[in-house]
Amino acid sequence: MKHFYYICWYIADEDKDTFRGNVTGVLKMKYVVEQMQASGVSPAIVSLAQQRKKGFSCSIKKALHGEVPLIYLAGFNGMGAFGRVLNNMIKLVELFFLLVFRVRSTDKIVLYHNYPQTRFVAFIKPLLRAEVIIEVEELYGYSPTEDKPWVEKEIKAVKRMDAFICVNEGMPRQLGLQEGKYVVNYGAGVIPVRTAPRKTDGKIHVVYAGTIEGEKKGAATAVEAAKYLPDNYMMHIIGFGGEEHIRRLCQRIDEINKSLNRPAVIYDGCLGGKELDAYLFSCHIGLSSNVMRTNFANNSFPSKVITYMCHDLSVVLGYAEAFYDVPMSEGWTFYNDFTPKMIAEAIMFARVVPEGYYHGRIEKMNQELRQFFSETYKRYHKRHCS
Secondary structure: OOOEEEEEOOOOHHHOOOEEOOHHHHHHHHHHHHHHHHOOOOEEEEEOOEEOOOEEEOOEEEEEOOOEEEEEOOEEEOOHHHHHHHHHHHHHHHHHHHHHHHOOOOOEEEEEOOHHHHHHHHHHHHHOOOEEEEEEOOOOOEOOOOEOOOHHHHHHHHHOOOEEEEOOOOHHHHHOOOOOOEEEOOOOOOOOOOOOOOOOOOOEEEEEEOOEOOOOOHHHHHHHHHHHOOOOEEEEEEOOEOHHHHHHHHHHHHHHHHHHOOOOEEEOOOOOHHHHHHHHHOOOEEEOOOOOOHHHHHOOOOOHHHHHHHOOOEEEEEOOHHHOOOHHHOOOEEEOOOOHHHHHHHHHHOOOOOOOOOHHHHHHHHHHHHHHHHHHHHHHHHHHHO
8 A cells, every 4th residue: 555654743642641742733743644534645654752651662553543554663761861862863763764665666755844853854865765745834943032053954954855835835935945846734724613602791802822831932922911901801821831831820810910900811721622622612812922033933833823713713913924915814913013012902903703704714725735645646656657
């Protein structure tokens, strides 16, 4: 059987207590697998996810729903920096043998971009019989705070691949990609069935959903923006993060609510699955308030925005050239200055969109990704069979 081998950090639902990974990233990976299947492609997943238990772990082979092969590569957990290097070496060795000796010329490799693994695949690419599609969710050398000195090496490694899934409209221009060799996909366009009505208590409910951390500062900035919203707005924060970051966030929430003498902002914990769907459906506006430094913004995309669109939320986010004047952004509200006051003004300017407002654009994006997989397979298959 011919496969699209998907090299990523996939974690099956039943294995989430065994392996650790980025929740948002795993959701996108599951979406990509679903789009492969919908396009008629047969995916085989090779996961680089790390086991939670300490010490060495052997590779694990299984099948999702009895039909999609899934391999968790062997690895090592523990011993600090040395352990991380050892873990990476173990996985790269196993990945080398799989890509060089197992993957055939009629197969395709889809690589979820991460700097070390992409440089490794670029290095061994002359030995590969299959062509490589790289899924670039972010150029990591363009961080929220500064450009890394190795960003040009990262770009060079990415450009060595044969086809590209880009996370926004600006990335193909940044990389100088040839038309027909790439598709733009902003995020996991999974539209759930509505499970809850919008709140009707007379308030406009704004939600920030995402990681609570100190570098991108999205959650902390959303909390500060609540100070500048009128009484008929309520800011909600949901998401996961380190204990210390959450403690500081909740402390600041208490301070703001006391200073305003009203509940203006609330942290409702980390939600998932149907509970998250119902929560988002009950709100009116979805906020992305991460740092929007130019190079970082133009070479990444806040995946939460697509989640908001799928749940019928109006979208408020920072301006970036790469996703401003494109069909997907019709109806979004942008702020130009990364300050709580300007973000609050953008929130107040945003209109509440009707249910289903964004669905046509989401479905079109999904269809374009399925078509990309299908045409890529047909093109390569025709070449190998001619």
